[in-house]
Amino acid sequence: MFYDPRSEDPKALGFTHNPWNALIAPRPIAWISTRSGAGVANLAPYSFFNAVSGAPPFVMFSSAGRKDTQRNIEETGEFVVNMATEDLVAALNDSCFPFGPDVDEFQRAGLTAVAARHLHHAPRLEETPVSIECRLSQIVELKTAAGAPVRSAAIFGEVVGIHVDERIIRNGRVDLALARPLSRLGYMDYAGLGPIFEVLRPESEPQERVAPYG
Template identity: 50%
Template sequence: MFYETATNDHGLSHDPFKAIVAPRPIGWISTRARDGAVNLAPYSFFNAISDDPKLVMFASSGGAKDSASFAIESGEFVANLATEALAETMNRSSAPLPRGVSEFDTAGLTMAGCRLVAAPRVAESPAALECRVTEHFVPRRLGGGASSSLVVIGEVVGIHIDERILREGRIDMALAAPLSRLGYLDFAVTKSVFQMVRPKA
């Protein structure tokens, strides 16, 4: 089958786009606004985009939700690693709550202090990236019009790692069991890991 996205006339019961661009890491973003309000929410449009400097991005679909607004306002955010053990609590933190109601409380999670940013991290998560915002923008459509997303990019200034997931100087991905987003309502857990050596010229 083939269809043009301009009409999105695929004839399927659900849009397949996000199922094709999968798996996607989950950016479990925690932020603190200038007035002290704290927010925690998972974003499936999230990824690392550079190693030098270390940059990560998350995109808020449908405009500036609290995570993006707080990150832009404060200039900081934390990306917490979502894992199999935290799947249910991560999902609970996705509920749309009024500003001022903490997802940490409703999901039964513990706020832990960070070293270099004011935003808290998820104490139960085995890894977290402290980030400072470098830029934010609204991506454009082909015709030049604004999309419905807001992209926030942050430079990683500090990294927390629970040493229990370290083996021989590396993060053991089977131990960490990171959670990823597939299409529709589907998620996946990384448990089967294999290595491949990049071929030489």
């Protein structure tokens, strides 16, 4: 099976839904909190998201169209990435509804907005075990390889503060099994963590492997 997403409709090839969103998976979910210039808090999930630098830390998410989140970031230069967790999935789902810019999603989802440490506008989510305070670095309006504009923009933020609930720290490390982060799989599918296993990086040149793996 092969198709060119620029010119072919995957449904014409037998797919019931566009498979693209399910191919890069699982994806972490950035539950992004902002505040508008008028003072209205906003909370919305984005699964086109990831960390893009370690030292110094940066994050990036993509918005398809200038939604309230992007407009608020443009106005204030701030946002907070809150960890979406399994126990908050119902509230997460409520917050993804396309409310108007005058609606506070924290209130509608029964959640609590609290002040950030280094930010003056964007609040963080009290109920999550991890919140990451960010200042806007840049917004990149995406274009095709031929230079044509598209709806999506990539928003980069410099991490200026990290909140970690002590309840998920074990032996000096964040225990993700306790945090129970939620991930997006595509379509309407989500997942938590399965069994966690550790893989250490090789300290010497590894032996050549022979397929098949098993």
